[in-house]
Amino acid sequence: MKMKTLLSRLMITAVASVGSQALAQSTFNGNGSTAWNGAIGNAQLSLSDNGTTLSGSLTTGAGLSGNAFVLYLQSGAGGFSSTSGFNDNGDSLRSALSQYGGTGEQSIMNFSGGFAPNYAIALQPGAGINFGGLWQLANGGANSQNFITSINLAPTGSDAQGTYTFSLSLSNLGLTPGAGQSFELFGLQVSTTGYSSPEALGGNMSGTSGWGNTQTETSFSTYTTAVPEPSSTALWMLSGIAGMVFVMRRRSA
Secondary structure (H helix, E strand, O other), X not given: OHHHHHHHHHHHHHHHHHOOOOOEEEEEEEOOOOOXXXXXXXXXXXXXXXXXXXXXXXXXOOOOOOOEEEEEEEOOOOOOOEOOOEOOOOOHHHHHHHOEEEOOEEOEEXXXXXXXXXXXXXXXXXXXXXXXXXXXXXXXXXXXOEEEEEOOOEOOOOOOOOEEEEEEEHHHHOOOOOOOXXXXXXXXXXXXXXXXXXXXXXXXXXXXXOOOOEEEEEEOEEEEOOOOOOOHHHHHHHHHHHHHHHHHHHHHO
């Protein structure tokens, strides 16, 4: 009886592991603005993950024309309610995510209640930049934004209308792989000198774009990560249990 009870418990554990979800995927659309030719206003962003790696696919609605795409992310507490303290123009992508090009060249984005980003992705596949990265947000001057990692942006060499892919580890966002956690997101198009646009993705905003003006994010989106695939250990447990049950039945016959 004790052996049968143990086998039953092992079977329940293994079956529960095998039945877990393997992949999460969501798609987020632009806000429809064509003020800057619709590159982000008419764009579509698809995110997916396997419990460990987050993969993204950005299909632009037009060429970026030298501008950057910035995706603000909140994966935990301690984020920011505004970009007003971001004065980092250490390089082009830092300027874009800070919305700051230098003295007199600052756009301000205020974030609504419920969304306080602590990370940002910034990318520009052409225009001599050919790069995308993840930064942990911080107030301060040049190079104050904390660079975390490359996001493996591809292709690069042109920012024409098209589809651009990227990837990074969920742990880079402070998330626990395979835990089914969520993060919030909101993106927009910004010049590499910090001049903001009305073109948003994954939400919307109000106010006036450009240096010396303030915009307010009015809506954002949420992405929930996946629970991992069944492990090879769980499958091995099932096969082993099946063998033990067969042997027990043979002995009792």
